[in-house]
Every structure is written in C-alpha cells, then in structure tokens.
Amino acid sequence: MISGCPVVEQRKGWVVKGLVLAVACVAVASSARADVARGDLAERAYFAGVVLRSDNSTQRTRVGGGVRFGRLSWNVVVDPFGYHALSEQSDTDAFAEYELAHRWSILGGWRVTSAPVLGSRYRAHKPFVGVSAPLPAVLWGHVRMRLGCELAVTAFKHGDHLPTVGVWNEPMSETTDGVSWGISLRAELARGF
Amino acid sequence: MRAIVIAVIALAADARADRAWTAGVQLSSDSDTQEARVGAGVRSGIWKLGLVFDVQPMGGDSDDIDLVLEVRPGAESWGLIGGWRTCGIRIEQGRQWQEQLLLGAVGNLPRLLDGRIAPSFGVEAVSTIVRHGDGLETDWVSFASTRHIEDTLSLSMFVRLGYGAAF
Numbered sequence: 001m002i003s004g005c006p007v008v009e010q011r012k013g014w015v016v017k018g019l020v021l022a023v024a025c026v027a028v029a030s031s032a033r034a035d036v037a038r039g040d041l042a043e044r045a046y047f048a049g050v051v052l053r054s055d056n057s058t059q060r061t062r063v064g065g066g067v068r069f070g071r072l073s074w075n076v077v078v079d080p081f082g083y084h085a086l087s088e089q090s091d092t093d094a095f096a097e098y099e100l101a102h103r104w105s106i107l108g109g110w111r112v113t114s115a116p117v118l119g120s121r122y123r124a125h126k127p128f129v130g131v132s133a134p135l136p137a138v139l140w141g142h143v144r145m146r147l148g149c150e151l152a153v154t155a156f157k158h159g160d161h162l163p164t165v166g167v168w169n170e171p172m173s174e175t176t177d178g179v180s181w182g183i184s185l186r187a188e189l190a191r192g193f
Numbered sequence: 194m195r196a197i198v199i200a201v202i203a204l205a206a207d208a209r210a211d212r213a214w215t216a217g218v219q220l221s222s223d224s225d226t227q228e229a230r231v232g233a234g235v236r237s238g239i240w241k242l243g244l245v246f247d248v249q250p251m252g253g254d255s256d257d258i259d260l261v262l263e264v265r266p267g268a269e270s271w272g273l274i275g276g277w278r279t280c281g282i283r284i285e286q287g288r289q290w291q292e293q294l295l296l297g298a299v300g301n302l303p304r305l306l307d308g309r310i311a312p313s314f315g316v317e318a319v320s321t322i323v324r325h326g327d328g329l330e331t332d333w334v335s336f337a338s339t340r341h342i343e344d345t346l347s348l349s350m351f352v353r354l355g356y357g358a359a360f
Contacts (some may be wrong), residue, residue: 048346054348
C-alpha cells in the first residue's frame, strides 16, 4: 500500500502541513490583522515553536525556542524527528540574533549535524550567519512568524573511529561543497515577561 | 441592484487608485527551481499577476517559467497565490516539459532602503500535472506508486526582493 510507505507519508504530510499553514496564515491574518506579535511588543520575551524549511540542509521540521532581551535574541533549535530516527541525520542549532534596523536582524550561530556513517555517527560542525525578519503575526498576534536566511559552512567533521576532517585540510572544491544556504520559517508562540 | 453597482464602482476605483508594476528577484534554497530567478508583475487593487523566469532562459539543464496570480483578500500582510509553472528539463533526445500547479501563500517582510525595496516570503505546494515532450510518453498526474507521488508533490519556500512603482 502506498499509504503505508514512510517516505510517502512524510512527503504527503509535509505538503499538507504547508498547505494548512498557508491557508491558516491568510485566513487568520485576514480576519485578525496584527502585524506585530504581542510578544514582540514587550521589551523582553520568551518564545517557542516550530522551524520549517524546504531544502535538505536539515530535517524539514524542527522545534525551537529562545529568549529576547531588547534587540538581542538567543535561540536554540532541536530536532526531535532526527533524534528519534537513528538512521537519519539530526541537527541542533544555537544562534543569536541582533535587530539592526527596520526590524531586520543579523544572526550567527553554530550547528551540530549528526549523521549515520558506517555504523557510527559522523558529527559535522557548521557555523552559520544570516539575516532574519518578522512576517506579519497570525492568530491575533499570539503567533509570531519569522523568516531566516542563512549561509552555513562545514568547519570540521569527526566521529567514533572516523577521521577528523577540517575545512583547512580539504581542497577548495570540497570546501565549496560544504557551503550551503537555506531559507527557514519559524512559527512561534511568544510572551513578554 | 444599486448597492451592487456602487460596490463594483468602488472596487474599480480602488483598483485604479492602487495599480503598480513590480520587478525583482526570487530566491529559493530548494532544488525545485534555480536558486535565483527574476520576476515582474502588475498589481491592481487586491490582485497581482506576475511572471517569474530563469535568469538564463533555456540555458541550463532545467528551465522554469511561472505565471502566478496573487490575491490579498482581507489584509495587506498575507496573500494567497495560485499559478502554473512550465518546466523544461534537458534530456538526451531534447527537452521534456512538466506542467505544474502552484498553490501557496505569501507574506510581506519589512521594507528596505526607505521603502523602495519590498521583500516578501512565500511558501508554495507544487504538483506536477503532466509530463510531455520529445518522444516520451505523456504522463499525467498519478498516485499509483511511491515514485509517482515523490515525483508529483513538493513544497517550496522563496524570498522575493521587489521594486515597484505606481502607474
């Protein structure tokens, strides 16, 4: 049966999630316009939600949260699906955002990617930089939506019984292979404190 | 009847007062299309019709042209998009064409450069309706196997950086 195939279910689920998200965004924004999330009106806030992306740099659905003090935010993104599926890649991020001007922020952080290789786990460390900006909030301002664009480079890789490989000892062609960029969407509940 | 006429006139007046052309780039990090493409469109009231195409049309292994209709029914902040993508894929015999349906949403981001640049974010579900061309069997949308479904459905996110002016 097609419906029993995990890959198909994952793909179908992702498309359905996207459509639901799109329709919900428009429907709710249309009926309850609130461009700025309530949590973002406070000087300090904490937030948690989902991180979605359509490229293959990480798992497509992850969970994140953090705390904001004025213009500076500290964020952590974890990967429940990746941790659960031992045969798949998992990614854990920690990053900071600083709002520069016109509500646009710069961000910088560190990602640890763990992937199964030869019966072990190969861990890649990827610093990344980028920009982020708020989208119009939904659900009467309770859910803040945020775009992120990032450029990541694989700095070094290591693992049990596997060689440690750094960007410094790879030829330029392989170094550029380790550079990726991505777009992410964060939907988060935020509350001031 | 009078109310309908007044409503139609009001909508038309609103559209005339709010017409603009736009042009810009569309960036995407997934593999459905080229990462950077260019676009142009015309907005009238709540409606916007646009074209998005590759920077080097017919120059790569895969070329895409999108015709996208956008509507912002109740708020300026979020809109619905629907469209059609024609994708040409270079193969041994020549070029195979894929016709794809696009459905999604687009949201405004804070403007840049004193409001002259209007960035926006979009998410779209893409479904391949038919594949045809260059001696290959025409293949309509099907969910008959895992392979069919994987080849048929995908989700894409993009960022647009647009410039617009009223006319």
